[in-house]
Amino acid sequence: MSIETVDSIGYVVALEGTKIRVNLLEGHKGQLASHRRGVSSVSQPGDLIGLDAGTNLVIARVTDMAFVDPDKAHSSNVGTMNVTDTPLRQLIAYSVGYVFQEGDTRKFISENWKLPTLGAKAIPLSSDYLETIYGVNEDEKGSTIELGRDSRTKTTSINAGLNSLLSRHLAVLGSTGYGKSNFNALLSQRIREKFTKSRIVIFDINGEYTDAFIGQKRVKETILGSISPPSTNSAGFAPVAPPPIFDGKYPVYHQIPYQAFGYAGLIKLLRPSDKTQLPALRNALKSLHMVCTCQNGLIWTAETIPPSTTANWFELVDDCRQDGQDHLSQWLKKLRSNALGHFPTWPPFKALANLVAEFGCQAFTPQGASKRDAFSYGNVLPLVKIIQQLVDDPRFNNVVNLSGGQAITNPATMWNKEVENEVDYIFGKKSGEPQDWDVHIINLKNIADDHAPMILGSLLEMYSDVLFKRGQDQNYPTMLLLEEAHHYLRDPFAEEGTQLKAYERLAKEGRKFNCSLLVSTQRPSELSSTVLAMCSNWISLRLTNERDINALRHAIENGNEYTLSEISGLPRGDAIGFGSTFNIPVRFTIDKAEPSPKSSDAAFASIWST
Structure with missing residues (x-):
């Protein structure tokens, strides 16, 4: 779509730094702007609008709308019948970047220094322009994961490049019941579908992710604890191999040797x-x-x-x-x-x-x-x-x-050997060694809340110890999905006593050793501030607690107050994504994970009325 072929819906009347004032033409009351390439909303704060800047199209985000008295505004009759007595509709927007043509492709640059000229026409954005703005870098076009669709128009898919999404850690935040588990399951499923040699380890606090992987191959579930059926042997491993298609009925019961x-x-x-x-x-x-x-x-x-x-x-x-x-x-x-x-x-x-x-x-x-x-x-x-x-x-x-009894073959290497064996079982073996699973669900339902920082922190301590000893070349790329992370990645300044802080080293240096953290929590204020600061990508569902929003405010790089103000009003299933993998903060509706995790609300009314 060429800029010249799109009818103007307004014109620029003032530039105040990166603040842009636009008068809407009489024929466009600021509701929906339609054209042959789609319909774009320009009616609410948060909408995007295009502003002609010669060879570039400046992209601005609407923050305010107002009626302006005609004697106090630019009241030219251009495009209007009569504005002498009719208040003008005016938009206030801020530049967030610009689109330019390079050969046969368009590119979006997220820089706010480029501005339109006075009188430049304002145009609605078609779906192909929105795809350019919300899109991924050229070098990641073949490795994208679809996360959902933009919340405003539902016409543009929101994608993320896998390398930029995972290489520098991802934080998924949101109050309970607003879709964190659905997003985590969706992301894991789509990674598995597109990348057949992926490796994902899930710390499943509430035992809800088993249902999300039923019907897939190379999925394993381990329940930490000794409550095992009679068919297991003394080591806690099921003697009969589970079926190749995961059905969630044959978990392995496993105790961690002290x-x-x-x-x-x-x-x-x-x-x-x-x-x-x-x-x-x-x-x-x-x-x-x-x-x-x-x-x-x-x-x-x-x-x-x-x-x-x-x-x-x-x-x-x-x-x-x-x-x-x-x-x-x-x-x-x-x-x-x-x-x-x-x-x-x-x-x-x-x-x-x-x-x-x-x-x-x-x-x-x-x-x-x-x-x-x-x-x-x-x-x-x-x-x-x-x-x-x-x-x-x-x-x-x-x-x-705690009973002991495992063999000691060499006292000089006994500690290292035990740690490596446990890491191989839970987190996977090093590169080049055979592995019988791609997704490992660690069911943690038997761990008491007061023991979670000790036990799960110690598991991460084991993993970080082996990870850094193996070196960069011997570690297989692994994503750790840390569900309900506030239970065990706690801020060391919020509690007395020495904390297990291996997770902070994983957050700081893990990306160099092929480890990616997906930190999911409903209380970011209770999480280690170091872990939050090391996350370069953020998916925030609804958060209402002021302490949690402040924790997000101090950690993010390119968020702004308007973006943060939206978080407390997000409906269920909507999220705002921002960080290194997103060109600009984008609000989108998360797709439904199929099959979905076992995290739905209780049906009080139907059960209590039966």
């Missing part, structure tokens, strides 16, 4: 104090492979396996009793110097409490003999209690395997 948290991960999980508890915990972790448990649950360490005499064994306790402390110093010295042989299997998690107690309570008499000192024991007692509470908490030991 040692898979890793050396550093367990330190962050248990949150020891720096001066007294941390040294004792470090010694305990280094010595863990040299202790075992006997049938009555006692924790022992030994010089020979099996022991030939009683003297070769020493019992470790988690209290401050005086028994056996004549030999305490020599046994702790052997443990600390790694002078004892390792046992073939991992001890139970409760062994950490015994080791922390023994390393933390040791003191010496004036004669140089060792003893268990009550004052020193009091310093590590809170840490001992934390370990004991986790062991006794059924909500924790349902998700985390």
Whole structure:
């Protein structure tokens, strides 16, 4: 469509910086402007309008509309019958960019410095111009994902280039019930349809994404927890392979081995104090492979396996009793110097409490003999209690395997091996290794809210540790969909205690290592501000809380107050997209995911009236 062939609907009467005033002609009352290439709305704030600028078409966004008295406005009779007594309709718009012709194609540049001349005609935008404005870069034309249609006219599809959408992380925000899960499922489905070798890991807090992938191939669901059907083996894996077409009926029940948290991960999980508890915990972790448990649950360490005499064994306790402390110093010295042989299997998690107690309570008499000192024991007692509470908490030991028993083949690599095995299972193997799934749904319904920051933060800690060790070339491109992220990506300044902050490193550097985060939350104000700031693309559904909108205001780069003011009034299913993948902030209606996730509202009226 040529600009010359389109009838004018108004003309520019004033330029005030990037602020443009347009008088509408008498034949166009500012409702709908129609032409042979479509119908464009110019009746409401937020609509786009084109302004002739010679070889370019300036694109402006309408922000205000008003009647203006004819004696105070440009009242030329051009295009009108008589304006001496009739108030003029006037638009106020701001330049958001311009369209120019390059060969046979049009291009849109999102820069607001180019302005029309006084008297330049205003024209409605056809669907092909809107596609240019809302479109993607030329180099991404073959890798676009359709997200929906523009909310105003419903004539233009809104697409996003996959590389620009995922390479620098994506935040999906919105109050509950306004369509976040539908958008996340839709995006995942369309990525799967177009890119057959994609890899997506979904942290499914409420167990709602299973339905969205029924009927697809290479989809796997894992439920974290030990409540498994009788058909599973001791490792928690189903012995019978699920059918090749995913039907949601054969989930794998899986417990995280406590040692898979890793050396550093367990330190962050248990949150020891720096001066007294941390040294004792470090010694305990280094010595863990040299202790075992006997049938009555006692924790022992030994010089020979099996022991030939009683003297070769020493019992470790988690209290401050005086028994056996004549030999305490020599046994702790052997443990600390790694002078004892390792046992073939991992001890139970409760062994950490015994080791922390023994390393933390040791003191010496004036004669140089060792003893268990009550004052020193009091310093590590809170840490001992934390370990004991986790062991006794059924909500924790349902998700985390605290019993031990897994094989130890090499003490030098035992921590790294356990972490890598868990990362391979949950997040996928490195490039070049066979993988039996493309979408892995991690069902987290068994994790208690107060344990979510610990457990899920530790999972991300494992992943970041392995991700950065593997290097850029060995990591397969993976998208992590972090649903309800405010439960576990919490702002470290909003709570007491040391937080697990591996997710912040993933947000800062993960893109260099082929990791993309899709952070979905209904409370961005409770999310880590670092994670929000690292997201370069935003899909915001309705948000009404002022704190949440302020969190968005401080994090976005190219949003403006008008865009933010729209967010609180969005209807269900509408969203505003902005960021590096969008030329300008765009409001669009999200397509319906088919099949949809299990996130619909409860039918109170129909159920209660039956």
